Amino acid sequence: MAGVEEYGSELADFRRRVEELKSARALPQGEPMSALDAALFELQHVVDVLWPRYVQLLAASGRHGGGEHPDTREQQLLRALFQRLPMPVVLLDRDGVVRRLNVAASELFAIRPGYASGRALTGALNHGVRAAFRSQVAAVARGEGARSLRVRLLGVPDPENPAGGELRATLTPLRPPREQRSAVLAVFQLAAQNAAAPATRPPGDVDGEVSVDGAPVHGDLVTRPPALSEMTRHAELLDLVDDMASELLVAASAQEAVERAAAVLQERFADWVVVDTRTDADGPLRRAAVRVSCDADPAVREAVAAQDPARVPLVVDAVERGREALQVRPEAPGVLGQDEGGAPVLVRTEASSLVCVPLELPSGTVLGALTLLRTGGRRPFAMAEAGAVSRMARHLALALHRWS
Structure with a gap:
């Protein structure tokens, strides 16, 4: 039954991605190319993966997997390291929904961790790259290898800097402890043209606090007077x-x-x-x-x-x-x-x-x-x-x- 449930979930994910690809018709001429590539990729996925798996399910029953018990202290250490990483890192599920993001990612996408959790990260990206990003995340979650693609933040293009808001997203699969399905770890880097831009304040000062506009933030609480x-x-x-x-x-x-x-x-x-x-x-x-x-x-x-x-x-x-x-x-x-x-x-x-x-x-x-x-x-x-x-x-x- 586990195999059947996973296959049904994958079909539902595929259907949602196809619905999103339909919206590419509204994009200006020339921009839907990444969406077209994603559509061809999804069609090839049906031929190479979904249909053979359907035939396999007809002939055999699903298998149940298990997980190992992680060490509690090791988990706490990994969480602390995750938050302290100087690069924006986001843990996603196969639908592109945020499960966890570190402080640098929170600053990059201008969203608080408590608000971002449970919401699709594509909401912070330009409409023209959303379908391609979601498709690549799903492919990585299926175990088809790590991927890298260029994405653009949702914003007004800067004529003097065509690469403004452009990021390089590197996606790699990650199997959380005691979970049967893979998650996706996404690391974001500024495009090469933006590499010379002034560095933002590193997440967390010597006291372990994060600042927003010069005011200390404890978790999601901003302790500052009205500006x-x-x-x-x-x-x-x-x-x-x-x-x-x-x-x-x-x-x-x-x-x-x-x-x-x-x-x-x-x-x-x-x-x-x-x-x-x-x-x-x-x-x-x-x-x-x-x-x-x-x-x-x-x-x-x-x-x-x-x-x-x-x-x-x-x-x-x-x-x-x-x-x-x-x-x-x-x-x-x-x-x-x-x-x-x-x-x-x-x-x-x-x-x-x-x-x-x-x-x-x-x-x-x-x-x-x-x-x-x-x-x-x-x-x-x-x-x-x-x-x-x-x-x-x-x-x-x-x-x-x-x-x-």
Whole structure:
């Protein structure tokens, strides 16, 4: 039975990887080559591995494996060494989900260990390399040998440094004690062009503490007073809420209120602003406004504007269930729905973080949804910012109700 269960799990993994490869159609021309290579690799895996294993399972029963008991002190020593390694190291399962990462990796990907555990590492990588990275991780976990590939962090390319954000990922199999399935140890190195960049502070000082912006961190707890930058950001949010309310007060119609609100948010707060509305609680949703910077691809803007909001999962959750969503490095390509060609909008917009909140009246009636996106390497939405968006959404809902 163990062999059958492992084979079924491998088939499920293969199916998920194939679904992700489909999203490569949304990438700009020239970028999907790594995804195409990964697709050919997966097809060859079916021919060389999955089918012979299926025939073998029909003829023989699975075998159960065992493990040795590790020494407790040895494990503690290895964990300490893992955390102290100066290079970014991540322990992944066969799906690319983070099981453990050291301090250097936490700093490289700008995520805390407690948040990263149980989440796919591909969320921190550029959309164009996610499928290839996941495919190679799965191959290493299957025991097909160590691999090395180039990946790129999710961020805005630097024209003066084409290799900016590019990493060399080295993948090697690792069998944890008392486990039947292999894990993957991933080591990341900066590309050669970045080797001359100033070194970051080594993880851990003489007292065994890690610092973030000069403040000591004990585990996941940052023991520091509010910084001036945080106070400034809070004041900026208050100004934004005030300016938004002022624009809504001078609007002469519901559509003008939507357009004024979208303009304020896009100019000062988000890269993409999408507003979906309906006239009453039972009415159909329509896409009332789409605002994006002038340097965005017009074809992508038209595709987003032509979407049916009723087919966008996040919008449906906000309107029908009143749910608010804050996602940083969203992993599921379908959260923002698809365009008319079936390509995921999340991939086409290159969104790195998003907020979606309902336009809800005090009575509980929901008149639509407000969706904001930030793209590339821009700072992701924070909890405080999501709270401000929720307040502005209530103001917009009251303005819409005024003309309903």
